[in-house]
Amino acid sequence: MNYPTKSILVLGLMSLLAGACKNDEQNVAPTDDNEAITTATLALTNKTTPTDIVTATIENLNTTADFSKATLTLKANTTYTGAISLLDKTKTPALDATEEIREKLNEHLFVYTPSTGLALTITLTDKDTNPAPGPYPVGLTTEIKTGAAGSGKLKVVLRHQPNVKNGTATPGSSDLDTDFNVVIQ
Incomplete structure (x- = not known):
């Protein structure tokens, strides 16, 4: 040749x-992107009086947030069961981000933090399916106990923790970080 x-x-x-x-x-290969969330609704049901349901919604989290319906008015010394729901309204029809989180429980953790002096105790009531040392809490459902009258904010952060979830808020990044106003009377 x-x-x-x-x-x-x-x-x-x-x-x-x-x-x-x-x-x-x-x-x-696809990446584990954060969830797109435009709307967050927190619904609390009085455990003693199940017809007493309090909801608060924050709209437009992706632009200029609308807090006009974001106040939870709660009774003092009362226990509530809570559920958070999240939507992505940039999609048509709106995407239920709560379902996506439910499908990926092992990658998500909600962190609820009351402002200093606000008499709230929050317990996460749902768990993921991570192997030992898990399962770890998720926070789509909660139990919230109020104390004495007062007002403040309830910070809600959704941590996105693919392959690093360990039951703490530290690893990962935030899908949601917002505050609900709370009035206990």
């Missing part, structure tokens, strides 16, 4: 391999 024929053969093989590499590069 002469030199020009070898060169053409080598160039042809290199072109073929380069083309194969380009095709492989197009098949990029």
Whole structure:
């Protein structure tokens, strides 16, 4: 085989391999992106009087948040069961982000933090399916106990923790970080 024929053969093989590499590069594995959340609703049901349901909603979390319906007015010294629901209204129809979180319990943790002096005790009542040392809490459902009258804020943070969830808020990133106003009377 002469030199020009070898060169053409080598160039042809290199072109073929380069083309194969380009095709492989197009098949990029999906990443664990954070959830897109535009609306958060917290619903609390009085355990003693189940018809006493209090809801608060924050809209437009992706732009200029609307807190006009974001106040929880609660009774003093009362226990409530809570559930949070999240929507992504940038999609048509709106995407139920709560369902996505439910499908990926092992990657999410809600952290509820009352402001200093606000008499609230929050217990997360649902758990994921992580193996030992799990399962770990999730926080889609809660039990909230109020104390004496007062007002303040309840910070709600949703931590996105794929492959690092350990029951604490530290690892991961935040899908949601917002405050609900709370009045206990």
